[in-house]
């Protein structure tokens with residue numbers, strides 16, 4: 001391939017050379033031609049707070065700065081001008097008393113209001129009266145007000161009505177989060193949030209849901225939590241929180257024990273049949289015998305006699 005430094009034939013501009021020139025201009029972007037940029041710090045500001053417009057890529061040999069409200073240089077919208085050496089600051093028609101221009105061109109804006117939202121333009125002029133312009137944007141938001149929290153009922157009975165908690169706010173453009181006992185709420189399969197998170201439905205309610213609920217609203221610049229709302233859940237202590245009664249659990253246990261006892265009795269009965277009676281047994285036989293009769297009695301009331309008819313052990 002032909003080297004770009006080698007001259008091309010007369011009257012013929014090599015396209016490779018043009019391409020290289022474009023490539024070089026993008027790679028070797030000289031810092032002096034870097035665009036003047038204005039950045040608002042922070043980008044989103046709460047009303048009443050201060051903001052600074054930082055100026056980057058300021059050119060050299062500067063003679064003066066001018067700050068303007070809006071996205072262009074308009075002398076009717078001048079905030080202030082700053083002349084360098086000797087320093088001379090002149091307020092413009094829209095100066096509000098809250099702005100300060102620094103020697104590096106940055107503009108400090110104190111106690112901003114929502115009306116300050118918009119574009120701001122800086123014009124810089126060098127000693128040969130050549131100008132450059134940069135524009136930045138300021139977004140001022142109202143901090144959110146404290147929300148309130150409401151419940152369909154703050155004293156509820158376990159497994160009965162659903163509980164609906166509502167986060168009340170008049171602010172818009174917000175997001176909502178829920179807290180339970182001062183921790184971020186962990187949603188269970190019994191809980192459902194509305195699309196905007198403003199309502200929390202718990203259905204069915206369980207004793208472990210009792211506690212302090214709180215909602216928090218936030219926007220880009222602020223956050224605020226509601227007061228705590230205490231939810232009391234009344235429950236039957238004989239019931240498990242899953243809804244299975246202690247009686248039912250007891251029944252299952254007794255049933256299993258009875259089954260085991262029945263099998264044991266059967267094994268014992270077969271053993272007695274095989275060994276031919278109680279004769280060879282120890283002193284515990286009386287108890288065992290009575291027990292056997294009890295089991296037999298349970299099995300058949302009509303045909304089996306009570307323990308009273310059994311002769312005492314020898």
Ligand SMILES: *[C@@H]1O[C@H](CO)[C@@H](O)[C@H](O)[C@H]1NC(C)=O
Nearest residue numbers: 054055056102103104105106
């Ligand atoms: C310009 O000066 C101000 C005040 O001294 C300072 O806060 C700011 O960081 C400076 N701006 C830049 C871009 O360094």
Ligand SMILES: *[C@@H]1O[C@H](CO)[C@@H](O)[C@H](O)[C@H]1NC(C)=O
Nearest residue numbers: 047048049098110111112113
């Ligand atoms: C900020 O501005 C508001 C009106 O916009 C004013 O009531 C308040 O006193 C100002 N605060 C400060 C600290 O200057």
Ligand SMILES: *[C@@H]1O[C@H](CO)[C@@H](O)[C@H](O)[C@H]1NC(C)=O
Nearest residue numbers: 060061126127128129130131
């Ligand atoms: C002023 O700015 C112009 C355009 O950016 C530049 O050509 C000129 O050299 C600058 N003058 C000085 C004294 O830096």
Ligand SMILES: *[C@@H]1O[C@H](CO)[C@@H](O)[C@H](O)[C@H]1NC(C)=O
Nearest residue numbers: 152153154155156157160161
């Ligand atoms: C709240 O729930 C309790 C228990 O379920 C019930 O007795 C009471 O009537 C309910 N109150 C309201 C206002 O619905």
Ligand SMILES: *[C@@H]1O[C@H](CO)[C@@H](O)[C@H](O)[C@H]1NC(C)=O
Nearest residue numbers: 145146147148168169170171
């Ligand atoms: C919302 O606005 C209404 C009417 O101005 C007011 O009564 C209510 O207290 C406000 N609610 C909240 C949560 O700020």
Ligand SMILES: *[C@@H]1O[C@H](CO)[C@@H](O)[C@H](O)[C@H]1NC(C)=O
Nearest residue numbers: 174175176177178195196197
């Ligand atoms: C709703 O809450 C969840 C987690 O609690 C959060 O990730 C999500 O951003 C919230 N959505 C809105 C619209 O507030």
Ligand SMILES: *[C@@H]1O[C@H](CO)[C@@H](O)[C@H](O)[C@H]1NC(C)=O
Nearest residue numbers: 180181182183211212213228
């Ligand atoms: C949550 O925090 C508040 C205040 O910080 C406190 O009064 C309350 O007892 C806490 N609740 C729990 C369940 O930790």
